[in-house]
Amino acid sequence: MTEILTITGNVATVPEQRTLPGGATVTSFRLAAAHRRFDKNTGGWIDQYTNWYQVSAFRGLGEHALASLHQGDRVIVVGRMHLRAWENGTRSGTSADIEADAIGHDLLFGTTVFTRTARRDGAAAPREAAESDGSPAAASAPPAGARDADGWAIPATDELVGAAAAADADTPF
Known part of the structure; x- marks a missing residue:
């Protein structure tokens, strides 16, 4: 069973691209999704906690993400989450990784310009x-x-x- 989820948050790291052994490219970045609530006592919003995700976008989506996203951008990510246990010798933990199916800027916080690209096979869109x-x-x-x-x-x-x-x-x- 696959869980598809949608998360809004801020790009917390500079997106980085690498090439996998099979030749496919993947762009990765950390996503910070802060949860806030309104505090009646102070009359303002307070941060409750932040969830951190490692987002990976493959092939064309990854190339477009690398060209379009910058650290600090507010984005919406749709994808499949995988929980992964890790160890580095002295510490261990669990990481929430998202394999992105779609990524876009959150237009509640600003504007963006969309530019359609030519298809990879050389055919015109x-x-x-x-x-x-x-x-x-x-x-x-x-x-x-x-x-x-x-x-x-x-x-x-x-x-x-x-x-x-x-x-x-x-x-x-």
Whole structure:
């Protein structure tokens, strides 16, 4: 059984990348998830305790995490937790390791800019392929980052098609 969990916290260490013997890359960093509560007596927030996690992101996710995350960033991590016992001769303990499936900045605390990257196999991402084929749909597609009069992002044509298909699908319940 696999437990998927979502944790918000601060990147506590500078993300580091290493290459595994099989050639895959992994980016790792420590995540500090502080728990706070409101104290009625003082009228303010107080820190109760902090849980520490070792987060590992593999391959493309790890490469993007290395380029995007900095020490101190507030992030949301979704992944699978593994508890690991360790010993170093004089001390022993248990470590909570998370193998990340997704990582993103916590937008409650700031803004971020998303940049789509090309796929590893060299093929263009769906938007770039549609823009380069000269089709009428590509010509009518809004430019990347386009915004309407109210400042909201305009979805790409392929996103509109996907949303329409999802609306036509039967609900699972």
